Amino acid sequence: MGYFPDDTSALFIDGELRPTDGGTYPVVNPATGEQIGHAANGTPGDADAAIAAARRAYDTTDWTRDAAFRAHCLRQLHARLTSDLEEIRAVTIAEVGTSHTMTTGPQMEDPINGLLYWADLAEKFDYSENKGSHELMGITSRHEVRREGAGVVAAITPWNFPHQINFAKIGAALAAGCTVVLKPAPDTPWTGALLGVAAADTDLPAGVFNVVTSESNDPGQRLVDSPDVDVVSFTGSSATGRHIMASAAPTLKKVFLELGGKSAAIVLDDADLATACMMTAITCTLHAGQGCVFTTRLIVPREQLGEAIETTKGVMAGIVPGDPNDPGTMCGPIISPRQLERVSGYVELAKKEGGTIEIGGEVFDSPTGGGNWYTPTLISGLDPHSRVAQEEIFGPVLVILPHDGDDDAVRLANDNPYGLSGAVWGTDPDRIERAVRGMRTGTLSVNGGQYFGQDMPFGGVKQSGIGREMGEAGFEEFLEYKSIGYGV
Structure with a gap:
């Protein structure tokens, strides 16, 4: 596939691997202190382009209405990644500093295989419910409740378990019918960027999934501020989580936060x-x-x-x-x-x-x-x-x-x-x-x-966060309810 290192110095926006005006920045192996390559240093302008692509894909394609196609694309992504596990493992160990043993579990293989869970859930989930007929003020109506993808999702992820957290957000959001812009942590850009490389070889429609790596937090801030982003899913420190809540307040975004612990x-x-x-x-x-x-x-x-x-x-x-x-x-x-x-x-x-x-x-x-x-x-x-x-x-x-x-x-x-x-x-x-x-x-x-x-809701209470990731509860974080009354 060629993940390591050339293709991981490109952004993935609107279905294309592309360079950035921000140039590149060094990627360092934490076990040796040595520079091992470069990553694309995305800009706020790149974040704007990714948001525009995700917005267009959500608003103008059938992505949010075609669960079978979403499942197909997730299975394709899984197959593409599993065909290059050893190369991804080398990237993960070098960039994250995690042990080889952990990559056989929560640091790599488990979350990649989790894409199949999300694909299955996308197909079997009941997106509508008939509530029967009801009368109000002399009008009889048939009630239906639908669940639809919540819109454009900004997924902002940390460096410690990047695959696990990237896929928990991306898998659930895509399965639910959302479009996604992923902003990986500055310390571990390659584990995010390689997802764009893999996605480029699938049937994912242009704009449905985008990756913007950067040495700076500015692109992430642009995602949080943008009125065209409907959901922010963030994992990281409680201090940053509080900042994201405050920044998202003017546009009243739906915010998921998985924060610190003691x-x-x-x-x-x-x-x-x-x-x-x-x-x-x-x-x-x-x-x-x-x-x-x-x-x-x-x-x-x-x-x-x-x-x-x-x-x-x-x-x-x-x-x-x-x-x-x-x-x-x-x-x-x-x-x-x-x-x-x-x-x-x-x-x-x-x-x-x-x-x-x-x-x-x-x-x-x-x-x-x-x-x-x-x-x-x-x-x-x-x-x-x-x-x-x-x-x-x-x-x-x-x-x-x-x-x-x-x-x-x-x-x-x-x-x-x-x-x-x-x-x-x-x-x-x-x-x-x-x-x-x-x-x-x-x-x-x-x-x-x-x-x-994969099937267990994950998250915390108090200052450890808001909402749940993983399982059906995590899937529903990326859905909105629509209540409909049909005149009969």
């Missing part, structure tokens, strides 16, 4: 402490902790705090950051020097806030001779209201806190502005259920259970 793993006093500590340590350090759903607060019984610290330290000692090309690597590099500085800054802040660095807390000697690396880190002794215990760090940093019983554990878990995910570890079903009911979070794991799947 998820808690509650360990009840009847749980298998060793397993709970081990799994939480692994989860927190997977992909160098760069996941919004990862549990980064470990809440354990106060009388077991010392044992929990020693167990977690032992697990973390065995997690050595490594080359992401090595299939055995779990903890890879930090995405950028900027993010590495952020992680280091939070650990230094923890010391000032009275925390004890039980293990880690250091920039790690590179296993590749360059790049951005940090040691898996466990911090104890913090006040639950300290900044490090409250704020999202996005690095391999775990805070351990003691609780004084089940109710106190739930209180500590909820005493945070976020509510994206969490975990409960225990034995007694009734106590587990009380904790599950009590935790204010959009997703939850019980004793290591996996809640994530």
